[in-house]
Amino acid sequence: MSESVSNTNPEFDLETFLPFRLHQASEAVSQSFRSIYRNEYGVTRSEWRVLAHLGQYGPMTATEIGNSASLHKTKVSRAVFSLEKRRWLSRAPDQRDRRVQILTLTKLGHRSYRRLGSQAQHYNDQLAQKLGEAKAAEIIELADILQRVIEGR
Amino acid sequence: MSESVSNTNPEFDLETFLPFRLHQASEAVSQSFRSIYRNEYGVTRSEWRVLAHLGQYGPMTATEIGNSASLHKTKVSRAVFSLEKRRWLSRAPDQRDRRVQILTLTKLGHRSYRRLGSQAQHYNDQLAQKLGEAKAAEIIELADILQRVIEGR
DNA sequence: ACAATTTTGTTACATATGTGACGATTGATT
DNA sequence: AATCAATCGTCACATATGTAACAAAATTGT
Numbered sequence: 001m002s003e004s005v006s007n008t009n010p011e012f013d014l015e016t017f018l019p020f021r022l023h024q025a026s027e028a029v030s031q032s033f034r035s036i037y038r039n040e041y042g043v044t045r046s047e048w049r050v051l052a053h054l055g056q057y058g059p060m061t062a063t064e065i066g067n068s069a070s071l072h073k074t075k076v077s078r079a080v081f082s083l084e085k086r087r088w089l090s091r092a093p094d095q096r097d098r099r100v101q102i103l104t105l106t107k108l109g110h111r112s113y114r115r116l117g118s119q120a121q122h123y124n125d126q127l128a129q130k131l132g133e134a135k136a137a138e139i140i141e142l143a144d145i146l147q148r149v150i151e152g153r
Numbered sequence: 154m155s156e157s158v159s160n161t162n163p164e165f166d167l168e169t170f171l172p173f174r175l176h177q178a179s180e181a182v183s184q185s186f187r188s189i190y191r192n193e194y195g196v197t198r199s200e201w202r203v204l205a206h207l208g209q210y211g212p213m214t215a216t217e218i219g220n221s222a223s224l225h226k227t228k229v230s231r232a233v234f235s236l237e238k239r240r241w242l243s244r245a246p247d248q249r250d251r252r253v254q255i256l257t258l259t260k261l262g263h264r265s266y267r268r269l270g271s272q273a274q275h276y277n278d279q280l281a282q283k284l285g286e287a288k289a290a291e292i293i294e295l296a297d298i299l300q301r302v303i304e305g306r
Numbered sequence: 307a308c309a310a311t312t313t314t315g316t317t318a319c320a321t322a323t324g325t326g327a328c329g330a331t332t333g334a335t336t
Numbered sequence: 337a338a339t340c341a342a343t344c345g346t347c348a349c350a351t352a353t354g355t356a357a358c359a360a361a362a363t364t365g366t
Contacts, residue, residue: 012270014209016293017277019179019186020202024223025296026172026179028303033172044322049173056167062345070177072324077345099331099344117165124170130302135295140169142292143178149283150181197352215315225354230315252314252361 022146029127036119041112046071046079048116051105054089055113059104061094088112175299182280189272194265199224199232201269204258207242208266212257214247241265 014020030045037048049069054060057068066076080103083089088109091101105113128136167173183198190201202222207213210221219229233256236242241262244254258266281289 012205012209012266012274014205016289017205017273018280018289018292019182019273019277020205021293021296022175022179022182025299026175027223028300029172029175032303046322052165052167052170052173056165063343070180073345074324074347075322077347078322081346097332097344101345113165120170120172121165124172127171127302131298135298136171138291139171139295139299140174142288142295143174145284145288146178146292147181149280150185199352216313226315227317227354228352230317231352234316250314250362254315 033120033123036123037116040116040119043116044079044082046075047082050076050079050083050103051088051109051113052117052120054103054105055110055117059102061100061102063100065103083109186273186276189276190269193269193272196269197232197235199228200235203229203232203236203256204241204262204266205270205273207256207258208263208270212245212255214253214255216253218256236262 034045037043037045043051049071050065053065053069060068062073062076062080065071066073069076071079080089080091084091086108087106089103089105091103094100094102131139187198190196190198196204202224203218206218206222213221215226215229215233218224219226222229224232233242233244237244239261240259242256242258244256247253247255284292
């Protein structure tokens with residue numbers, strides 16, 4: 001907490017430029033985690049996210065997943081197609097709204113979710129331990145605040 | 154700072170999963186900033202990053218930019234090509250190492266850098282103000298720590 | 307001095323992504 | 337009821353990205 005982030009002179013400063021620094025940190029973490037879902041099953045980031053959402057929250061529609069995961073609708077559409085082909089999820093029509101489909105993990109999908117999820121949790125625990133629990137919790141809290149501020153809530 | 158990030162039970166928890174939460178926050182910020190360099194000059198993220206680095210640190214080689222900005226070498230190569238076409242930067246051979254080229258902003262490039270940079274700084278100041286200076290500084294500090302921990306330094 | 311290895315930056319190729327359009331359905335307005 | 341607008345998910349298309357291979361130059365080891 002040594003220096004101010006805002007700048008009285010109008011000079012641009014990369015070191016304290018939030019979009020850049022956040023992206024760098026986030027990409028470093030994402031890349032280091034990537035090998036787990038990638039090497040384990042050859043799954044893409046979008047697929048892993050959809051899997052994680054369905055595993056965590058139960059049956060949802062594509063739009064709901066997109067909103068919750070901040071995933072573009074075409075990314076969701078493609079990930080769902082791919083996960084369906086693997087028989088990790090199935091679609092069921094919704095009688096109330098025939099435009100949407102309820103997406104549900106199959107047994108096979110659940111097994112994959114539990115397996116990848118537990119490795120993900122292990123990764124997270126290790127990282128949190130290296131950072132120190134307090135700092136890890138701070139990051140989550142600041143991520144919350146950032147999203148609220150950006151989305152104007 | 155209400156809850157722990159690590160988990161004694163092995164259940165996966167998306168809410169406190171650092172790769173996901175960081176990526177979400179970082180993407181929210183990046184997207185909201187994007188309209189500035191995108192609408193202003195139709196410049197891509199990679200191009201903006203290369204511009205920002207050369208403007209901030211002076212002449213550098215492609216590899217140096219890639220390392221500092223965490224940009225893949227093909228991204229740098231393409232961004233440099235595109236910025237050169239716009240006449241925002243020029244290349245000069247390095248007599249010590251004839252594999253590399255010293256990249257330097259042209260006068261036009263400097264003007265663009267100052268203009269975009271000052272808008273970027275304004276964006277950052279506004280965001281830091283909304284977050285509160287203390288929290289903005291915390292984010293920078295935590296980004297530093299994260300990168301060090303991930304890269305094992 | 308030489309051969310083997312590494313580094314730099316570019317390219318071809320395959321894959322991943324965003325944009326815009328679309329058909330089908332639903333909700334809102336009149 | 338009929339029309340209009342909005343939403344859902346998919347597709348074709350264009351663009352962006354990563355991988356692997358490469359030529360040129362530098363570095364290392366002998």
